Amino acid sequence: MRQHSRARIVPAAAAAVLLVSLVGCTGGDGAHGGGVHGTPGAAGLRDPYFPRLGNGGYDVRHYALSLDYDPARDRLDATAEITARATQDLSAFNLDLAGLTVRRATVDGAAAAVNRAGNELTLRPRDDIDEGSTFRVVVTYDGTPEKINDADGSGEGWLKTADGALALGEPAGSLAWFPGNHHPSDKATYDITLTVPEGLRGFSNGERTSERTAGGRTTSVWHSAQPMASYLAMVAVGRYTTTATTTPSGIPVLTAADPSVAAGSAALLGRIPELLDWEQENFGPYPFSSTGAIVEPDGDVDYALETQTRPVFPHGAFDVPTLVHELAHQWYGNSVSPATWRDMWLNESFATYAEWLYAEDFEDTPAQRGFEKAFADEANWAFPPADPPTARDLFAPPVYQRGAMVLHRLRQTVGDDTFYEILAGWPVEHWHGNASTEDFTAYAEDVAGEDLSELWDVWLYGDDKPDSPDAP
Incomplete structure (x- = not known):
């Protein structure tokens, strides 16, 4: 995500507790009869910034x-x-869900008891589930999805628009429209079926496998075959001007723009094939089976977001650097996702450095210029990028600009050949997985064949601004 001053905080859970008991029947595959032997999964994964996000006991x-x-x-x-x-x-186990009314839940076809406490939905199957077993949960729910207001006044979750809605989820907005394990460490594949009034269109991640209109409603089906963190899932409903094409290497490209901004965004949307191929040259094989973008009118959303395969942009922020940034996230953040939200700098530093590389290759502006500008900006020295003080700081300037400075100093230290090997090798090393800061520093040292502790101590973890931009 490009907006540097974002403070995205999940609202406090409601105090009221709703208990719904559903009569059970015989358990299906993965259930175990004959008495209690299991324990409840954890209600939260103890993330350093969002300890209640996600749930334990299952994948x-x-x-x-x-x-x-x-x-x-x-x-x-x-x-x-x-x-x-x-x-x-x-x-028992938990799912994260904000608002909305749960009508029914089953586990392996048998009705389950449901306990609701704020954003925690606890399901207790009739029979315990054995470790290692695969099980299937079905939750039926309805209502008006919530917009989650962040500390800076911007919103995520389910955002109502003039003709439809936009669903976005970083860091936790996805829990406003579907129950799940909403922490980036638990990635999954997706099939999303959208039904909307005839005349509107629904878009999501991945590839559209079918679309039909009947009885005044249009239904489209979207398939994401590669694993995705829930905060990267998106839905867009409205009237759109769409374009379908392919990159020179054959990757399908599907774009959609609100009619009011379609003409103004068409030229840059048309550059996606070219830009994606340039990024493949630098970052290695594209991790997904399709790409694209959604462009919304200003006011529908006030930030760009790297939603998987189909990033979302407000028209006012739809420019070349932002597009380069969000496309780079498909490698850094989407394929290699953070192990915890503390590792957010791994997403944003690479995407910011992609902007510097684009300027170097196409605008005759060396990355050194971006580094020097970032070094001079005192806002980038508020805290170390690998250790934001609070959740409010996860999208602050040091995570982006000082994080990119770390990468530039790494490039200067190990040389271009080794740096580009790290740049392209890192996404392959953790292809469709998760990684931590410690994973990255160890990987960089392994590829470089040298101890880089001094560099990390000063640029990644150091509290103070170095006296010189040439510090180790």
């Missing part, structure tokens, strides 16, 4: 979401089918 493998949205009533009727593998013996 989601696939989400199948059926979303029927009526913009006139701002109502969502939905079903989430979640396929997961138990990582412990489970007597």
